[in-house]
Amino acid sequence: MDTLNKLKDINLTNRFLDKIKSEVVSEISIMEVCGTHTNVILKNGIKDLLPEKIKLINGPGCPVCVTPQGYIDTAIKLSKKENMIITTFGDLMRVPGKESTLSKEKALGSDIRVVYSPLDSIKIARENPSKEVIFLGIGFETTAPIIAMSIKIASDENINNFSVFNSLKTMPEAMKSLVLNPNIKIDAFLCPGHVATIIGENQFKKLAVEYNIPMVIAGFEVND
Structure with missing residues (x-):
């Protein structure tokens, strides 16, 4: 708790700012x-607190933002079967395909359901054995383990009407x-x-050394 308090300590924040x-x-x-870093930066006005010579650029932190339009179009085609x-996940519903969105297709009658976890899709598959349940697997390394777990559960329980339409990305490759x-x-x-908690620091370190560009791994409190 003491460490967490320090990460939110305004006096420490001011010391960091003075040093910078x-x-x-x-x-x-x-x-x-x-994207979580971006949220913290915007919420706490960090851009305005830093010197003008420091420019912060928003990265590809949202996996939905780096999902190709063709993936959405294919998902829409599948929904019409x-x-x-x-x-x-809910943040994919309004992402535009070439001619429509998942949200519009749901309104038109396609059975498209927002879930909190891919494990919810397993439950839906159990309850609807006569239908094929496809989970739209969007995410980076943090989402991959729970998607992998859902596939393993489906395999262990012989749930044959569940599948994943995969579009997982790796953060180092995007960088x-x-x-x-x-x-x-x-x-x-x-x-x-x-x-980094999932994949460790080596992939980031390799990228930093190969392209001679500094990198720091950080959490999501203000003083991080």
């Missing part, structure tokens, strides 16, 4: 990779694409603590 202001001598662009139930993009100037990365 005293040491910044040139312009620097830092990308916070994770007979005896089909599509399950998905690599950004580093290689000549139109984006990134001097450093703020890496997501929860992804």
Whole structure:
């Protein structure tokens, strides 16, 4: 609890800010990779507190934002099949495909259900043995374990009417694409603590060494 209190201590925040202001001598662009970092930065006005020479860039922290339109179009096509139930996280419902969205298709009669967890889809599959249940597997490394668990449970219980339409991404690969993009100037990365909890630090370290770009793994409190 003492550590958590320090991460929210305004006096410590001011000390960090004073140190940053005293040491910044040139312009620097830092990308916070994770959407949770972005939320904390915006909620607490961190951009306004930092020196003008420090530019914070929002990264690809939302897996929905880096989902190709073709995936949505395919999901919509699947939803129109007979005896089909599509399950998905809620943030995918309004993402536009070429001509429609999952939300519109649900309104038109397709059986599309928002779930909190892919494990909820297993329950739906059990309760609807005559229908095919497809979970839209969107996410980064933090979502992959629970999706893998749902597949294992379905296999262990011989639930044959459950499947996953996979579009999982890996955070280091997304970051690599950004580093290689000549139109984006990134001097450093703020890496997501929860992804590092799943995959460790080595993938980020490898990327930092290969492309000679500083990276720091951090959690999601203000002083992180």
